[in-house]
Amino acid sequence: MSSNAITIQGLEVEEKPWVDSLHQWVTTVDHKRLGVLYILYALVFLLLGGIEALIIRIQLMHSHNNFVSPQLFNRMFTMHGTTMIFFVAMPILFGFANYLVPLMIGARDMAFPRLNAFSFWLSALGGFLLYFSLVGANGLYGAGNAPDVGWWAYAPLTARAFSPGHSTDYWTLALLVSGFGSIGTAINIIATILCLRCPGMKLNRMPLLVWLNLVMAGMLLIAITPLSAAQIMLLIDRYFGGHFFDAQAGGSAVLWMHFFWIFGHPEVYVLIIPCFAFMSEIIPVFSRKPIFGYPVMVAATVCIAFVSLSVWAHHMFTVGMNSYANSFFTITTMAVGIPTGIKIFNWIGTMWGGRIQFKTPMLFSIGFLFQFLIAGLTGIMMAAAPFDWQLSLSYFVVAHFHYVIVGGILFALFAAFYYWYPKITGRMLSERLGKWHFWLFLIGFHLTFDVMHIPGLLGMPRRIYTYEPGRDWDTLNLIVSIGAFIQAIAILVFIWNLISSYFNGAKAGNDPWDAWTLEWSTSSPPPAYNFATVPVVASRRPLWDLKHPEDPDSLYD
Amino acid sequence: MSAAAISVVEMPKTWTLPYRGKVAMACLIIAESAIFTIFLVAYLFYLGKSLTGPTPREVLETPIFFTICLLSSSITVHFAGKSLERNNHPAFLALWSLTIILGGLFLFGTGTEWHRLIYEHGLTISTNLFGTTYYSLVGLHAFHVSAGLIMLTVVLIFALAGRVHEDQARRIDVLALYWHFVDAVWVVVFTVAYIVGR
Numbered sequence: 016m017s018s019n020a021i022t023i024q025g026l027e028v029e030e031k032p033w034v035d036s037l038h039q040w041v042t043t044v045d046h047k048r049l050g051v052l053y054i055l056y057a058l059v060f061l062l063l064g065g066i067e068a069l070i071i072r073i074q075l076m077h078s079h080n081n082f083v084s085p086q087l088f089n090r091m092f093t094m095h096g097t098t099m100i101f102f103v104a105m106p107i108l109f110g111f112a113n114y115l116v117p118l119m120i121g122a123r124d125m126a127f128p129r130l131n132a133f134s135f136w137l138s139a140l141g142g143f144l145l146y147f148s149l150v151g152a153n154g155l156y157g158a159g160n161a162p163d164v165g166w167w168a169y170a171p172l173t174a175r176a177f178s179p180g181h182s183t184d185y186w187t188l189a190l191l192v193s194g195f196g197s198i199g200t201a202i203n204i205i206a207t208i209l210c211l212r213c214p215g216m217k218l219n220r221m222p223l224l225v226w227l228n229l230v231m232a233g234m235l236l237i238a239i240t241p242l243s244a245a246q247i248m249l250l251i252d253r254y255f256g257g258h259f260f261d262a263q264a265g266g267s268a269v270l271w272m273h274f275f276w277i278f279g280h281p282e283v284y285v286l287i288i289p290c291f292a293f294m295s296e297i298i299p300v301f302s303r304k305p306i307f308g309y310p311v312m313v314a315a316t317v318c319i320a321f322v323s324l325s326v327w328a329h330h331m332f333t334v335g336m337n338s339y340a341n342s343f344f345t346i347t348t349m350a351v352g353i354p355t356g357i358k359i360f361n362w363i364g365t366m367w368g369g370r371i372q373f374k375t376p377m378l379f380s381i382g383f384l385f386q387f388l389i390a391g392l393t394g395i396m397m398a399a400a401p402f403d404w405q406l407s408l409s410y411f412v413v414a415h416f417h418y419v420i421v422g423g424i425l426f427a428l429f430a431a432f433y434y435w436y437p438k439i440t441g442r443m444l445s446e447r448l449g450k451w452h453f454w455l456f457l458i459g460f461h462l463t464f465d466v467m468h469i470p471g472l473l474g475m476p477r478r479i480y481t482y483e484p485g486r487d488w489d490t491l492n493l494i495v496s497i498g499a500f501i502q503a504i505a506i507l508v509f510i511w512n513l514i515s516s517y518f519n520g521a522k523a524g525n526d527p528w529d530a531w532t533l534e535w536s537t538s539s540p541p542p543a544y545n546f547a548t549v550p551v552v553a554s555r556r557p558l559w560d561l562k563h564p565e566d567p568d569s570l571y572d
Numbered sequence: 573m574s575a576a577a578i579s580v581v582e583m584p585k586t587w588t589l590p591y592r593g594k595v596a597m598a599c600l601i602i603a604e605s606a607i608f609t610i611f612l613v614a615y616l617f618y619l620g621k622s623l624t625g626p627t628p629r630e631v632l633e634t635p636i637f638f639t640i641c642l643l644s645s646s647i648t649v650h651f652a653g654k655s656l657e658r659n660n661h662p663a664f665l666a667l668w669s670l671t672i673i674l675g676g677l678f679l680f681g682t683g684t685e686w687h688r689l690i691y692e693h694g695l696t697i698s699t700n701l702f703g704t705t706y707y708s709l710v711g712l713h714a715f716h717v718s719a720g721l722i723m724l725t726v727v728l729i730f731a732l733a734g735r736v737h738e739d740q741a742r743r744i745d746v747l748a749l750y751w752h753f754v755d756a757v758w759v760v761v762f763t764v765a766y767i768v769g770r
Contacts, residue, residue, distance in 0.1 A: 126592040202599040210592040215584050236603040244610035251708055256698030259614060259708075265623045265701050274610060553581045560581065569581070 044128035045543055046113050049135050051439065053110030056139055057103050058510075063146070064098035067091045069503060072496040078484040085480040089163035090182075092478055094145070096166030097186065100282070101193055102142040104424060108289040109138075109200050111431055112228045114439065116204060118534035118541060119222045121213025121550040126206035134199035141193025148185035162186035165478065167275050168249075170260035170268040175253055184253060191246040194239050201235035204228055213533075215552040222532045222555070223312055227292035230316045231285055237324065238281035245274035269334055276327035283419065284323040287387075288316060290427035291358060294380055297434050298362050300530045301377035302369030305556060305568075308361045315354035315361075322351050332403040341400040348398035355391055359384065374528075375449030379430035382457055386422030390415065393468070408478075411471025417464050421502075429456070429509070436513070437527045441539040442520030448512040456505035462498025466491055531556035593746040601753045604716070608757055611712055612764055615705040619769055622700035631693045634766045638681030639758065642717075645674035646755040649724075649748045657741045664736075668728055671751070675721050682714045706765065713761050716754050723747055 040048060070091050074082045083091065113131065117124055125131045145162075152160040162182045164172045173183050208229045212221070221229075249271075251257035258264035260271045299306045306312065328336060328344045336344075362384060371377065393415040397403045406412060429452070436444045470491045475482065482488055526535040536558055537546055554560055554568035620627075652667035686707070689695045697707040727747065730736050736744070 127596065198600075198603050201603070202596050205599050206592045206596045209595050210589045212589060214587045215581065236599055237606045240603045240606035241610045244607045247712075248611075248614065248708065251697065251704065257704040257708070258698070258701050259704055265618070265621045266704075267617070270614065270617060277610075551581045551583050557581070 042132075044124075044132045046117050046125045046128065046131060047439075047541060047543075047545075049131050050110045050112075050114030052135055053106045053113060053138070056142070057107035057110060060098050060102040060106075060142055061506075062510075064095050064103055065503060065506060067095035067098065069499060071095065072499040074481070075492050076496045077489050077493060078482050078486075080481055086159055086163065088480045089165075089478075090159065090161040093162045093165055093186075097145060097162065097190070098142075099420070100166065100286075101190060102138075102145065104286045104420070105193075105197060106138055106142075107428060108231075108286065109134075109197070111293075111435070112204055112231075112289060113200075115435065115534060116207055116225055116228055117211070118438075118537070118545060119225050119532050120208065120211060120216050121533050121546060121552065122207060122211040123545055125203050126210055127203050130199050131203050134196040134203065137196030137199065138193045141189045141191075141196065144185055144192060145189035148182050148189075152180055152182040152185050167272075167279065169275075170266075170271040171262055173249060173253070174261060184250075187246050187249050187253075191243055191250075194243040194246070197235055197239045198243075201232040201239075204232035205236075208232075213550050213552060219310070220552060220555050223295035223306060223309065224289075224292040224532075226313050227288050227295065227316050230320050231288040231292075234281055234285050234288070234320050234323075238278055238285055241274055242278035245271065245278070248274075269331075272331050272334065273328070276330045279330065280327040281320075281323050283416075284319060286424055287419065288319070290383070290424050291316065293427045293431040293434070294362055294383060296530075296532065297376050297380050297430050298365050300434075300528050301372045301374060301380070302366045303372070304365055304369040305531075305559075306361070307364035307367075308357075309555065311357060312361055315357045318354040319351060322347060322354070326351060329398055329400075329403070332400045333407045345398055345400050349395055352391060352395050359388060374433070375444070375446055375453060376430045376434040376528075378450070378453045379426050379433065382453070383423060383426040383430065386418060386426060386460075390418035390423055393418065406471060408476055409471040410475045410477055411468055413477045414464050414467035414471055417467070421460060422464065429453075432509075432513075434528070435534075436516070437523030438534055438539050438541070440517055440520075441523050442516050443523050443527060444512050444516045444520060448508055448515075452505050452508045452512060455508060456502055459498045459501030459503075459505055462501060463495050464498070466494045466498070470495075526558070529562075531559045533557055536561070591742055593743060594749065597746045597749045601749070604753065605757075608712065608760070611705075611709045612760065615709050615764055615769065618701045618705050622702045624700045626693050626695055626699075626702070628702055628706070628765070628769050631689055631695060632766060632770060633685070633688075635681050635685060635762075638678045639762055641674045641681070642678040642755055642758055645671045645678070646752050648674065649751050653741060653744050653748050656736070656738055656744055659738045661731075665728075665731055668724070668731065672721060672724050672728060675717060675724065675751075679714060679717055679721065682710065682717075686710075709761060709765065713754070713757055716757070720747075720751050720754050724751070 040052065043049060043052075070083060071088070074080055074088055074091075076082075113125065116122075148161050150160070152162075159180065160182055162168075162185060164178060164183055164186065168183070168186065171177060173187075208221070208225055218226075248257070248259040252259050252261060252266075258266045260266050260268055262268055295306055295312060326344060326348045328340060329348045332341060332344070393411075397406060397412065397415060433444050433449055436442070470488045473487060473491075475486075475488050523539045525538055527539075528535070533546075533550055533552070534541070536550065550557065552560075554571075556568045560567035560569055648667045649671040652664050652671060655661075655663035655667060695703045695706075697703050724747070727736065727744065
């Protein structure tokens with residue numbers, strides 16, 4: 016197995032001083048380096064958001080606790096939500112898209128490398144602005160630092176009268192700036208996929224990861240922009256004395272809710288579709304079978320994207336919409352379950368009859384399948400408006416969407432880390448630590464989020480600072496908090512695995528998993544130019560064709 | 573496995589992909605359309621909900637002349653691109669400059685209208701809901717016109733320096749696409765603010 020990189024015999028490469036290599040990383044326009052920067056940056060924010068989650072869980076461990084002040088508690092859940100969605104989930108998925116899409120379509124780089132770097136630094140500036148509020152927002156009237164308006168920042172709480180000082184401004188600017196970064200990334204991903212595919216890579220031969228990222232980028236264009244528009248309106252209200260969301264002057268608080276959730280719900284699919292993409296690459300490789308129902312997977316994804324644009328007001332059943340709106344959003348929300356169900360069947364169909372290898376990426380993938388199914392089922396429950404009236408704004412909802420985000424998105428991300436880490440670094444992650452990570456995280460996850468449904472059913476509202484004893488919430492909350500700490504330990508195992516395997520991991524070689532997509536045909540890590548010669552493909556699994564010239568996929572294409 | 577082995581696969585006979593500039597601009601236009609949609613929805617939603625005056629019926633005057641200016645600049649920018657493709661430089665320069673002048677006239681029109689609204693009718697962005705939504709919507713559009721004018725002017729400077737040739741025609745087309753979008757948005761904004769909204 017010879018590497019794609021051109022090696023020159025007897026050439027000594029001098030070690031560069033660290034200032035030089037730092038300078039290269041900061042000024043890079045290479046899609047692989049930017050991908051790694053996105054991922055590292057997101058991991059830093061994952062730790063910050065995780066610490067905030069632990070503070071919330073310590074505070075709620077038993078009734079009448081006063082571990083933190085109510086003011087700080089508000090800031091913690093606001094920062095936790097904002098951080099995890101905008102500065103962990105999105106950048107980490109953009110990082111993988113950046114790294115993998117050009118490699119998988121046989122391209123040299125993204126379509127617009129400098130726009131790519133610009134988008135990354137905008138996102139980074141957004142995260143920096145959000146956390147700079149801790150020191151910079153200590154504004155007038157002794158107003159607090161750090162945003163405390165909740166991650167959806169409902170009006171009129173964000174009005175000057177109720178949010179003096181600058182904490183809300185930092186929140187607005189952080190989301191606006193990182194939103195512009197996301198639009199740049201979306202444009203870049205679409206242009207790359209449509210315009211830079213290597214010869215023979217027709218649309219129906221693209222790996223599913225590429226297809227799904229194309230759909231995700233398309234959704235970003237119309238999902239993130241309403242949020243940007245709403246943030247501009249909020250800035251106009253706060254700085255120019257506008258009245259968009261000012262009920263005193265006839266403005267409407269409900270309009271902000273609509274604008275926020277027109278962004279907010281498609282956003283969930285923007286996050287989950289790339290995770291579907293990881294599953295669609297990892298499950299076939301570890302089942303030793305091609306993906307089951309490729310065209311249906313693409314169609315189902317496009318279908319999810321369309322339907323998910325018309326479900327947003329299921330977040331607003333409790334504001335009192337008319338019965339037509341309630342029925343419409345109930346039906347559309349339930350309809351999303353159909354294409355999603357098709358996907359789950361297809362992944363199981365891929366595993367069915369395969370020779371399944373239970374390596375760490377596959378373990379996380381199987382965890383994803385089960386947990387995402389349960390998350391979807393509680394979602395269908397709450398899609399029914401009357402049921403939602405009962406449980407909206409309770410811990411049941413919190414349990415539901417953490418099931419999606421942690422049980423679904425985060426598990427898929429861990430699978431992706433274990434699967435592509437060898438390609439990115441040239442070293443395998445430790446399987447032993449990987450199994451520890453998987454089982455600890457699985458146990459912690461189920462302790463926390465299975466149990467969290469129950470206080471929700473018992474009526475515990477979300478975002479409360481503390482609660483009265485004698486409501487049977489104490490033990491449940493204690494279990495939830497213990498689970499959170501087990502997850503935190505698992506994350507530390509994961510981080511330790513990332514660091515120690517980088518130095519001591521087994522050498523990966525080009526293709527450690529015997530996989531079929533183009534990124535495994537080049538060396539690990541790939542050279543700056545990716546491919547020494549432009550690849551030409553004739554089927555969906557170019558590396559299978561190469562390894563099995565007697566029975567290539569292209570015969571049946 | 574070496575890359576050479578992959579290229580054993582037969583090269584497809586024809587392999588053409590769309591131009592990245594055009595795809596990217598199309599994407600930007602989709603994203604911008606979503607932003608404008610939100611501002612338009614806010615404008616329509618708040619029609620007649622202002623608690624105090626002035627109302628659109630009292631103060632707005634339909635800017636027909638400046639609208640004609642902007643819309644005809646779409647035609648001039650189109651033919652400017654065509655002239656460049658045919659390597660007709662004087663025509664390109666003339667039509668391109670005319671586009672900038674027409675765009676500038678439109679912006680001047682917006683400026684005079686705002687001056688009139690502020691100084692004669694006392695309508696500012698904080699007066700009432702009408703003021704807030706009107707200045708935001710029209711201002712957002714004017715911002716896009718300004719951005720377009722800056723880009724058009726940069727091209728003009730390069731063209732005057734003799735650096736724009738027919739092989740850059742497709743890049744010029746991308747900018748023209750943006751300018752067409754700015755014009756198309758004005759048709760919608762004009763309809764909503766000056767016809768439906770009164």
